[in-house]
Amino acid sequence: MSAxxxxxxxxxxxxxDELIGTEWISSDPDDxxxxxxxxxxxxxxxxxxxGGVLSTLVESVCxxxxxAAVSEQGMAAMGQSIEVSFIRPITEGGAExxxxxxxxxxxxxxxxxxxxxxxxKPCAIAKMTIAVRPRPxx
Amino acid sequence: MSAxxxxxxxxxxxxxDELIGTEWISSDPDDxxxxxxxxxxxxxxxxxxxGGVLSTLVESVCxxxxxAAVSEQGMAAMGQSIEVSFIRPITEGGAExxxxxxxxxxxxxxxxxxxxxxxxKPCAIAKMTIAVRPRPxx
Amino acid sequence: MSAxxxxxxxxxxxxxDELIGTEWISSDPDDxxxxxxxxxxxxxxxxxxxGGVLSTLVESVCxxxxxAAVSEQGMAAMGQSIEVSFIRPITEGGAExxxxxxxxxxxxxxxxxxxxxxxxKPCAIAKMTIAVRPRPxx
Amino acid sequence: MSAxxxxxxxxxxxxxDELIGTEWISSDPDDxxxxxxxxxxxxxxxxxxxGGVLSTLVESVCxxxxxAAVSEQGMAAMGQSIEVSFIRPITEGGAExxxxxxxxxxxxxxxxxxxxxxxxKPCAIAKMTIAVRPRPxx
Numbered sequence: 001m002s003a004x005x006x007x008x009x010x011x012x013x014x015x016x017d018e019l020i021g022t023e024w025i026s027s028d029p030d031d032x033x034x035x036x037x038x039x040x041x042x043x044x045x046x047x048x049x050x051g052g053v054l055s056t057l058v059e060s061v062c063x064x065x066x067x068a069a070v071s072e073q074g075m076a077a078m079g080q081s082i083e084v085s086f087i088r089p090i091t092e093g094g095a096e097x098x099x100x101x102x103x104x105x106x107x108x109x110x111x112x113x114x115x116x117x118x119x120x121k122p123c124a125i126a127k128m129t130i131a132v133r134p135r136p137x138x
Numbered sequence: 139m140s141a142x143x144x145x146x147x148x149x150x151x152x153x154x155d156e157l158i159g160t161e162w163i164s165s166d167p168d169d170x171x172x173x174x175x176x177x178x179x180x181x182x183x184x185x186x187x188x189g190g191v192l193s194t195l196v197e198s199v200c201x202x203x204x205x206a207a208v209s210e211q212g213m214a215a216m217g218q219s220i221e222v223s224f225i226r227p228i229t230e231g232g233a234e235x236x237x238x239x240x241x242x243x244x245x246x247x248x249x250x251x252x253x254x255x256x257x258x259k260p261c262a263i264a265k266m267t268i269a270v271r272p273r274p275x276x
Numbered sequence: 277m278s279a280x281x282x283x284x285x286x287x288x289x290x291x292x293d294e295l296i297g298t299e300w301i302s303s304d305p306d307d308x309x310x311x312x313x314x315x316x317x318x319x320x321x322x323x324x325x326x327g328g329v330l331s332t333l334v335e336s337v338c339x340x341x342x343x344a345a346v347s348e349q350g351m352a353a354m355g356q357s358i359e360v361s362f363i364r365p366i367t368e369g370g371a372e373x374x375x376x377x378x379x380x381x382x383x384x385x386x387x388x389x390x391x392x393x394x395x396x397k398p399c400a401i402a403k404m405t406i407a408v409r410p411r412p413x414x
Numbered sequence: 415m416s417a418x419x420x421x422x423x424x425x426x427x428x429x430x431d432e433l434i435g436t437e438w439i440s441s442d443p444d445d446x447x448x449x450x451x452x453x454x455x456x457x458x459x460x461x462x463x464x465g466g467v468l469s470t471l472v473e474s475v476c477x478x479x480x481x482a483a484v485s486e487q488g489m490a491a492m493g494q495s496i497e498v499s500f501i502r503p504i505t506e507g508g509a510e511x512x513x514x515x516x517x518x519x520x521x522x523x524x525x526x527x528x529x530x531x532x533x534x535k536p537c538a539i540a541k542m543t544i545a546v547r548p549r550p551x552x
Contacts, residue, residue: 016188019157019179041157044201050154051201051217052194059189063182079189080522081495081543083221083359085386085403087379102390102401103363107521108494110361112388112401114378125378125388127361127403129495129543131521218384219357219405221497223524223541225517240528240539241501245383246356248499250526250539252516263516263526265499265541267357267405292464295433295455317433320477326430327473327493332466339458355465359497 017060020053024064029101032065032111037094049090051124054115055082057097058126062111065099066130069109080108080131086124093118099128107132155198158191162202167239170203170249175232187228189262192253193220195235196264200249203237204268207247218246218269224262231256237266245270293336296329300340305377308341308387313370325366327400330391331358333373334402338387341375342406345385356384356407362400369394375404383408431474434467438478443515446479446525451508463504465538468529469496471511472540476525479513480544483523494522494545500538507532513542521546 020042025033034057036042044050059079066077099113108129115124158180163171172195174180182188197217204215237251246267253262296318301309310333312318320326335355342353375389384405391400434456439447448471450456458464473493480491513527522543529538 015181015183016179016191017182041154043153044155044198045153046214046216048216050194051197051220052190053154055193055197055220055222056188056190059193060182067183076184078184078186078227079224081221081223082189082193083219083403083497084193085219085379085405086217087381087386089216102398103361105363110363110401122378125386125403127359127401129361221359221541223517223543225519225524240536241499243501248501248539260516263524263541265497265539267499291457291459292455292467293458317430319429320431320474321429322490322492324492326470327496328430328466328470331469331473331496331498332464335465335469336458343459352460354460354462354503355500357497357499358465358469359495360469361495362493365492 016056020056022057022060027065027068029065029069029104032061032099033096034061035094035096038090038092047091049095051084051086054086054095054124055084057095057115058082058084058099058113058128061097061099062113062128062130065101066109066132069104070132074135075132076135077109077130077132080129082126082128084124084126088117088121088123090117090123095123154194158194160195160198165203165206167203167207167242170199170237171234172199173232173234176228176230185229187233189222189224192224192233192262193222195233195253196220196222196237196251196266199235199237200251200266200268203239204247204270207242208270212273213270214273215247215268215270218267220264220266222262222264226255226259226261228255228261233261292332296332298333298336303341303344305341305345305380308337308375309372310337311370311372314366314368323367325371327360327362330362330371330400331360333371333391334358334360334375334389334404337373337375338389338404338406341377342385342408346408350411351408352411353385353406353408356405358402358404360400360402364393364397364399366393366399371399430470434470436471436474441479441482443479443483443518446475446513447510448475449508449510452504452506461505463509465498465500468509468538469498471509471529472496472498472513472527472542475511475513476527476542476544479515480523480546483518484546488549489546490549491523491544491546494543496540496542498538498540502531502535502537504531504537509537
């Protein structure tokens with residue numbers, strides 16, 4: 001049993017959201033949120049926050065919030081497609097993603113999300129489809 | 139002069155592609171490529187490579203290859219939108235992105251890209267628009 | 277003067293929105309709207325409203341509302357990209373698109389839109405980028 | 415039996431592809447194609463072919479070619495999402511869509527497509543996801 005706990009802890013410590021510093025705020029399907037503080041190693045070559053960081057945050061919050069809602073029924077959630085439009089670069093402070101599930105189907109959930117900077121200004125908007133599938137272990 | 143070199147080195151060391159381990163292979167607009175080795179800290183909670191890593195690779199190669207082509211005219215390149223469809227999870231080995239510029243306009247470049255695993259099987263396909271704008275310093 | 281009127285009328289009579297029956301409701305960038313009544317010749321082979329009709333409505337309202345806002349500055353508006361996710365088929369009644377400009381830039385406008393059926397239920401959500409360019413004749 | 419034929423004919427005559435003039439060329443998943451001749455009633459207000467016509471053609475060819483491949487297994491095919499990037503306006507002649515199924519899964523097919531003008535120049539590129547579901551009547 002403790003092995004399982006250790007294994008879980010290790011997995012958590014190793015995963016990508018830990019690497020970039022994702023802070024989990026809410027997995028409410030009507031207002032799911034994650035946040036992240038800027039760090040130098042999140043920049044692209046011109047010094048802006050790399051768009052891939054924003055795409056990662058969007059995918060993380062949509063996947064995690066879908067999974068939180070469907071896991072009790074023995075289902076898993078996995079990104080199927082993501083579309084992000086970048087509006088305003090982020091150069092300091094942080095980023096917050098707010099996402100809302102617009103469709104909660106049996107096989108797919110469809111999300112709209114926006115990325116805001118520390119002043120609450122929109123920096124990107126996104127649409128993401130999460131596939132919902134039976135869990136192999138469930 | 140050495141200050142500039144140091145500054146550049148520092149910027150390079152700090153940026154997001156260094157963090158995730160992007161290897162630059164080609165910035166040829168007809169066959170631009172980056173590659174990356176799997177590491178535990180690139181996983182999402184179920185152990186697969188996080189989709190955000192793939193989105194990051196796509197954005198990095200499209201942005202860098204556009205910039206390589208337009209920088210001599212004093213232009214900068216910045217991600218405007220990205221769309222990624224995930225086909226097959228990556229659980230080990232690595233990922234390679236191959237991208238082709240389908241349109242090379244005055245204000246935008248439009249790219250198609252695919253992500254392959256180590257066996258050459260498609261794991262994601264993507265479309266990305268890069269905005270081309272005058273460089274403030276040019 | 278009457279020649280201009282006639283010319284305009286002819287253009288209007290010939291264009292695609294006339295063919296499908298688009299009804300123009302509002303070009304307010306915060307709540308732009310078009311509507312359309314179902315007809316048999318808008319169906320796809322299974323009898324549902326063809327997704328292309330919905331994509332057309334989204335593009336029409338976003339383009340027209342952008343043009344309404346920028347034409348006084350001598351600018352034209354043209355679709356650059358569209359992304360539509362279909363949620364619920366429409367089989368009768370009608371469709372209404374409601375769109376909101378999330379970014380109003382010098383060179384691009386970025387819209388979010390949703391398509392509702394007659395009962396107000398979401399049938400599709402969309403994101404559309406409109407390019408804003410100088411008018412040749414302005 | 416003749417009633418069925420008549421019913422089919424009526425459905426065909428009524429549907430959206432008949433209205434816009436889609437010509438069916440190939441439903442080969444590796445090279446599916448449709449074509450269309452320009453007509454005045456396919457224009458948008460500035461005289462170009464309406465982007466919605468191109469989105470319609472992409473959706474028609476991807477849906478029809480998926481259905482052709484899965485119908486024998488009692489499955490139906492329905493558009494789930496479409497993303498079109500417009501490159502070059504079409505003002506005369508015609509449009510041809512060429513599409514290739516990049517993923518042929520149990521629940522979704524994923525297509526890449528391009529729209530060419532009469533000179534073979536790319537006018538749009540697209541990505542489309544088609545949902546594959548059991549047919550109610552199968």
